[in-house]
Amino acid sequence: MDLQKYQKIFSQESDKYLKELDRLLIRVEKDLSDLELWADIHGKIHSIKGMARALSMDKITVLGHAMENWCKQFQEGTMDATSDNVQLIFQGGDLLRLLVARMDDISSADDQRWYDTLISQLRKGPEATSGEADQKRPLSRNAGSYVERMDYVRVKYSLIEELLGLSQEIMLSEKSLPPLSLEQISYGLKNWIDDYTSLLKGLHFRLAQLRLVSVADFADIFVKTIRNLGRENNKAIKFEVIGGELEADITLLERLREPFIHIFRNSIAHGIESSEERVNLGKDPEGKIVLDATRRGDSLIVKLSDDGRGIDSEAIKRYLRDKKYMRDDQIAQMSQEELFDTILSPDFSSSSTTSDMAGRGIGMNVVAQAIEYLGGTMTINSEQKKGTEFKIKLPVSLSVIYAITFRIGDYTLSIPTSNVVSIDQMESFSNDSDSYYNLKGLLGIQDSKGKLSHVLKVRYLGTKNGSDDGTRKEIDVIVGDIVGNKPVMVMPVGELLGKANIFSGVGIMENGEISILLDFENLPEMPMH
């Protein structure tokens, strides 16, 4: 038996189950009596335990068995779960993760103490352990410092099949190289090279897709961290992701992991108020953190925002007076952006007391440097009692998006699917004002060039002086045939076409055809028709 091979499978499968376990526990925490969820949780732990037993991993087997006993009682309804019970099972999940990573080996005294304590608590039973779950684990790590690395990405099996199929076709193509007689060389060889090139184009397109990961998958790694940070600070936090379907290069996203953790940590420690304080302010008791990803041209824009108390401007001004010896009139002349950028200074701290969780705010300087290293920029916006937003703009070398591709006159154009609200046939188009964006007129297309047959309702962000003005606009655009909702590999528009200032990229479709991506935010305002 190839032990290494089975250990690798065990590790990969267990990681998958443990991720799912975390999600299930976060859900059951909001509804402790959901028997179906407890059944699912039981199933995940049981699967890990079963694999571990087959590999004679005793520690994992014992721990899994103890956790299973609890889940069985909750699943059968013989015992009511409490939030403390769930917290203990969370800890069990963390310990399982550690043991899986180390193949059932415990090397440090601290870890052994943790293991022993947890087993002892689990064996006492759920009713005996309520109130004990908040005791600190005997580990030096605290909440928020351990975040999984993205060692794996989920790859669609159909994509792998396509790759394998293409590779096979390439090999068969080589075997079908025509005999090299004098008459046949140029024609036969030319055809062979054309087929070969076409296959390589397809392979290149799909291989490029392998490096991409969705923002939603990336954001997943923060779900548990935010939950733990909120719990440790007695704050209820909801985490929302917008634009999760966007895909970007995994190496770029991976480098954002630590900076983002720090921003979340600061947000929960300093920004979001306690539930009681929020209710007194007329806010939802549950604070909200949002990760909003969009693509603009060849940039990825990620906004991290919270609906907390906002940055304390007075504290910043105190710092500028006391530490930077600035006068009040000098401070008054600073723009809002310059004022908030002060928090990126290495020695800035607006907190009169430091907490283990957020430290002294030193990390914001490191966050800014990390983003600068990636060739990006960060701007900070904040409003007292409303919240804070960090807007990070990063260049993306490669991305694949879904775009509605259509024809108009001689041109093939695309609009990102996320910007298209609806597509209607011209016959069914009813717009009371009969006003729509005159794209045909803008492009100078003659009447004779192709029939206009569809109407796209397009939504985009309003801009003022090149920046978002916070509004969303919608317009109707009449176009010709719809090619489809296609994945396109977006390439930069280049220096020449960039001068037009209305294209967000050049899209390469799977069949190698080109479409031009329109940037509606920069299209000129026109009299509507």
Next chain:
Amino acid sequence: MELFIFNSAEEYLGIDANYVYRVVEEIKITPVPMAPPYYLGLIYYRGELFEVVDIVGLLGSGKAKLKGNPRIILLKWSDKKLAVIPDRISGLLWIEDKKGQDTIFTEGNHSVRLITPENIWKRLLELPYGPTKISEDF
């Protein structure tokens, strides 16, 4: 210097052969809206985008005659790429003297005008891109 010689709109043009990446044919040129008249469109070849130009029109010598599925000369230099469409490719010619841009020298019965891709690029940059006149005809 080895020159790559081609003919376009009855004029012989020569370019340093080091800049010539490939000569391809039967590749679809995708037109781009709101580009100047001499900017013919884009092609995608082996993972790279090339911008196709009517070089003769750009140099003010006339207008290229585009036949269906013309042969296309792909040029690459530093990080830039261009594609030009000849009427006819003559071949390679070795010349002793290094002559400058726009130099015209005589080879046999023909005058050959030297061009450089960088100079083509500079002329392209000077042209207007984007919306100019919005047509009300609809």
